[in-house]
Amino acid sequence: MLKSENTQDYNIKKEVWDIIKKWETIIIHRHVRPDPDAIGSQCGLKEIIKATFPEKTVYATGTSVDHLNYLDTMDYVERDLYDEALVIVTDTANIERIDGANYKMAKQWIKIDHHPLDDPYGEVEWVNTRASSCSEMIADLWLTFPDEINMTKKAARLLYGGIVGDTNRFLYDGASPYTMKIAGELMTFDFSHTELNNKMNEIEPQTSKLMGYTLDNFTLSEKGVLHIVLTQELLKTLGIEDGDTHPIVPFLGKIAGVKVWAVFVEQSEGGYRVRLRSKEPVINTIASKHNGGGHPLASGARARDKKEIRAILEELAEKVS
Template sequence: MSERILEEIKQTIRQYETIIIHRHSSPDPDALGSQGGLAAILRETYPEKKIYKVGEVVSGLEFLVTMDDISDELYKGALVIVTDTANSPRISDPRYALGDKLIKIDHHPNDEPYGDLIYVNTKASSCSEIIADLWQFFEDEWIMTSEAARLLYAGILGDTGRFLYPSTTSHTLNVAADLRQYNFDAAKLTRELQEMPLKVARLMSVVYDRLEVDQNGAGRVILPHDLLIELGISDSETSQIVSSPGVIDDLLAWGIFVEQAHGGYRVRLRSKAPIVNTIAKEHHGGGHPLASGARAHDITEVDAIYTKIKAACAEFINNEKK
């Protein structure tokens, strides 16, 4: 860790009476876990401060944390902290720009910097791991709570695929072990993260039925908006099925293309080995090497993205044979 930046972050947090914490739109457990976990730690450490967490309501993850409904006026003279968000267009609630100062804390590649203070650690499994690291770095002052530990543990579980993904390191496991010492039901939390509504399970069956896979293990699924309406599925709920094709042994990398009500497609890319974030960056997105998001204006761009997934898988296989 850069001690100078971290000390500057701590001193800046000390200076402000009002702190408003944002995260990215369409949040996953890590976005909510890092946001909520940081808020819980700061509230316990600085009870005299006003700490808020904001963003849109998320269907299916209400059990993790709820957002605060605040007025624009509260941003005047406030410190804004944004967690787990690579670029400013993805920040949930555009009022983040109304604050006096902005701190960015993230684990995605810092390709689009924003904010007055930036701390990015791309080696971390998750932003929740980073928040836990900050707590341990500031252990002489910051106070962990059982609720904060629950949220940070949930975020780590989410972004590591329950410690399955390559981003899981020995340090990740040590952090998770430290959090498990606090009083929360980890088994219940894991079940809650894994459970899904029947309608989402039905969507998963559609994913397997419609999955295209080429000879090199490149896959794609296109989910029309009419299908989501028929199943009663919201756009945010489709995130629950993105990793499901990974259980197929012949699949190397894949894209889930979700048609939007206003047109175009939300693109979610996943991979077991070929790099896919370079593809995402070429199509209005970005993310981690093996897990990224993008946008496609139309079916022609969907086809173009799938062609690049095919090329990435073919190149990976050819390199493996050398």
């Protein structure tokens, strides 16, 4: 079996695993509006803890998201359980992005994440920005202690799905040779990666209509800044929710000449949710100026109004000039 190549983080991984060993009840949180890596890392970690220590009670909690039910579903956790529980938060850079407020009541908590460390939280933090995904980190934990941790078919499928999600099928910069080795190791478990990849690549018929609209209506500047604004009126006409808009984001990067791109989605409560992507210039600095953050080449932000949209577009234009 492949052993972890990530020896730099050995001490913190040991600390995290030793803490997990000590607790009878463990509750795992992740970020709001989860993606496959959030669910994959959260539920993959739950599975390997359960498979290794059947006597422990382990929960994965947060808002249920129907379109990710093919990965796993959430547990309901009584408030009282937090009094004697360890909380682990996966894939969540900022404290405001944690889904579920009860984490605050836990006796001890751990952060496991691969986003840049701009909001330290949790008494124990294991942050590895070299990892493609938080799911890769959980698989790396297993490969660091392969004799101690049991991997299962279900966990392997979840972690593989998380890696595929965050790397856009190994396309992004974050996919390292070690990512590929880990994915290969997970593929030796008996789940259908083809079925999972097909499921993850699927878009809903309504989303395809939004894609059609977006491809007809985007603006691409000479310098390579692409943007599109999706209004509430449009979303209502097409019968889709904000949550259905994400598949168009990587798709826009396929258009020749695009260097950076931004998708602005008007929110029902006002303002815009902003998704920023880049092929090369670092754009998370722009995201952090506009109530957001994230990875150097993939970030999220907020715009209060059209004026702030223009400001973001000007800042993106500066990056490519």
